[in-house]
Amino acid sequence: MITIQGKGVSAGVGIGPLYFYRRATAEIKRYTVEDxxxxxxxxxxxxxxxxxxxxxxxxxxxxxxxxxxxxxxxxxxxxxxxxxxxxxxxxxxxxxxxxxxxxxxxxxxxxxxxxxxxxxxxxxxxxxxxxxxxxxxxxxxCGVVQGGIASEVPVLLAADDLAPSETIQLDKTKILGFVTAGGSGSSHTAILARTMGIPAIVGLGDALKPEYEGRQAIADGSTGALVIDPDDDTRDRLMKKREEQLRLQRLLETLKGQANVTKDGKTIRIYCNIGSPEDVHAVQVNDGGGIGLFRSEFLYLNSKDYPTEDEQFEAYKTVLSDMDGKEVIIRTLDIGADKQIGYFNLPKEDNPAMGMRALRICLTRPEIFRTQLRALFRASAFGKLGIMFPMVTSVWEVREAKRMCEEVKRDLKKEGIPYGEDVQIGIMIETPAAAVCSDRLAKEVDFFSIGTNDLTQYTLACDRQNNDLGRFYDPHHLSVLRLIQMVTENAHKNGIWVGICGELGADLTLTETFLAIGVDELSVTPRSVLPLRNAVRMTDTRETAPRILADLAEDYTAR
Known part of the structure; x- marks a missing residue:
């Protein structure tokens, strides 16, 4: 039996053979043939x-x-x-x-x-x-496997790490869990695992060896332990743990249809984060109240060329129609940094997280942005749509994006193409600049959605993809929580609502804090909806809010 310790980033116990991801690259050899x-x-x-x-x-x-x-x-x-x-x-x-x-x-x-x-x-x-x-x-x-998995049975998928463009094409029916040598809790592999509700372990390092291919293994996403060739006692113990997790999940199923309301009557919306139209089913079966973040970049990552207006329209229309009148908030194109797409021909940057990404690309390449906006507004005729712009730092960026929205609507009206008249426009608050200027930004939009992954990264100057930073990357840092509180207060002063769509929204140790601060919406992976609802219903903000707010106001040097 071999035990490798990594970092658990998605809870659950997965049991099956280890299978190493086949990357779709092929070296072309040249030689002379006789036959x-x-x-x-x-x-x-x-x-x-x-x-x-x-x-x-x-x-x-x-x-x-x-x-x-x-x-x-x-x-x-x-x-x-x-x-x-x-x-x-x-x-x-x-x-x-x-x-x-x-x-x-x-x-x-x-x-x-x-x-x-x-x-x-x-x-x-x-x-x-x-x-x-x-x-x-x-x-x-060359024998390269499309989709990375050439196994007839489901597997624990092992890799150094997986890029967004790779995770989007995986055959997800064959994955029991993820185990990676690199990665972090906010990597796309981890986010995908949490969306799928399967275990994931990152940071296993060189101990995750290709020669372990095909051997039986157990991944414990809670503790971060990967056990290869487990003995009978270890297998029995982890099987019992899995059964207990399934039992608790069945208990949570009884919360379907219940309100997201605290003991003292405070209500919060619980929405879902998704990455493709196929994820809508998970939102429905987990009783999500709406979609708080639809990552539209999946269309670009899963394409060999820029997706056309009609291709995008069909995807957005499908999600809105399937959600049957529930709110769907679609984030405009967010590539750059760790999400690179070859056909965009973005210049190589020494620090891409600080470079040309997200809204910056859209405003400097308006033809791409306009195509997406046309598709979004056309789709708005089929449901309740909200559009939000990522990586905002200044008021002028929001005004420029809104100006393009108005141009698109005028063009559609001239062409006789219907669109929704009540589309809400929002922005993501994921930079300290946006948080500090949120009082002014709130006057420009209908809502805020706080992206805690990047907000933590930029506030603490810690690369969210660098697992070696360990305790230095602390999403619970007082500075991050104070920025969330500031943003919420500024939103409410200006009559708009505020949500959290980053991974922190599903952190049950912070649920009471978000309720005390007054956050209106938490958008999480579909599998996190019922545990979060349970935490909300067990909270009495009359008891918890005074203590939490006092802690946030406490002088930092005294902590």
């Missing part, structure tokens, strides 16, 4: 496999986002079996005796360059398509 006929058949097999994959993706896209979204994959199917494309590959294999991988790679570059040199913008865009199709064929030839 050109066999090599041609290798290519044809990979081509057929790619066409089948694209067909399944088209079906999935049609079900989730409509016919237009499916057309991209259907176009790629046709491109994969284009006769000129095939013939060029066949010639390289037969005449130059190139291996299939090198032949596909060379033809992809040749065709992409040909498309890129054309005057027609539509044909220029096909350069990216032919590269994407060819990469899919190459992945099959």
């Amino acid at each position: 050109t006929e066999a090599e041609w058949h290798r290519f044809k097999g990979a081509q057929t496999g790619a066409i089948e994959q694209l067909g399944k993706l088209a079906e999935q896209a049609r079900a989730e986002a409509g016919d237009e979204a499916a057309m991209l994959f259907e176009t790629h199917q046709m491109m994969a079996e284009d006769l000129d494309y095939e013939e060029a590959i066949e010639n390289l294999i037969n005449e130059e005796k190139l291996n299939a991988e090198a032949a596909v790679s060379d033809v992809a570059e040749q065709f992409a360059a040909m498309f890129a040199s054309m005057d027609d913008a539509y044909m220029q865009a096909r350069a990216a398509d032919v590269k994407d199709v060819s990469q899919r064929i190459l992945s099959i030839l």
Whole structure:
């Protein structure tokens, strides 16, 4: 039995085989082949496999986002079996005796360059398509696994760490838990695990060795212990722990349909954070009151090129329609920092968390922002929509974003396209600058949503992704809590509501503090709704609020 200690970032006990994530990268080797006929058949097999994959993706896209979204994959199917494309590959294999991988790679570059040199913008865009199709064929030839998991049974997924673009494409039905060498409590792997309600351990370091592949393991997301080849006593103990957790979950199920109200009658809204339309089901089964944060960047992370207005519209419309009149707050594009997307061609930055990201990208590249705003306002005709802008630091940024919203609405009205007249506009408070200026910002918007992950990072000058900082990264730091209190007071003085959509909202040790401060809404992962509701219903703010507010007002040097 081997026990490796890391940091538990999502509670629960997961039991299953360890499986190491297969990253979708393939080194293209070049060599001469003798049996050109066999090599041609290798290519044809990979081509057929790619066409089948694209067909399944088209079906999935049609079900989730409509016919237009499916057309991209259907176009790629046709491109994969284009006769000129095939013939060029066949010639390289037969005449130059190139291996299939090198032949596909060379033809992809040749065709992409040909498309890129054309005057027609539509044909220029096909350069990216032919590269994407060819990469899919190459992945099959090189044995790279699409989605990172080639297992017939669910697994404990192991990795160094996972990027947002990788987590979005995982086959989540095959994941029992996450265990990573790096990462932190606010990494995207941890956030995904909490959304899925499965255990996750980060920071296992070099002790998480690839040779453990396939061995039975137990991940305890509460303690951060990963046990490989557990003995009978350890297995029995952790199995009992899992059963107890399931029993408590069944008890929490009785809270479905109950109000989020304290013993003394104080009510708070409990909403959910989601990352894709598929997550709406989790919101519904966990009795979330609405969606307080829909991370729209999933559309960009899960695409090889900028998603079109119609593709975005279909996704937003699906979420709003499925939520059946409940409030849905969609955050505009938030990439940069740890969420990098190749086709944005963002310059390399020494400190990307402080650089070109989120609203800064939208305001400097208005064509991207305008496309998203059009899709959002079109979707607003199908439900109760709120739009919020991330990474705000100044009043002028908010005014510029609002001006673009008004332009989009005027254009839609001229075109006769319906949109909701009551769309609320809000901002995320996740920089100290926004918190300190929240009295002025409150006059510009309908609501605030506090992003505690970044607010903690920027306030404490601690990289949220750096697990080595340990106790230095302290979301409970008095400075962070005082900023939350300041923001809440400034919001209420100006007649707007304030929520928390960062991971801190689900921290049950702070529920009484947020109630005492007067936060109006907590938006958490779907699996956190019922435990949070339970904590709210057990609180009496008449008893707790005076003590908490006194602690927040206490001179810091006396603590």
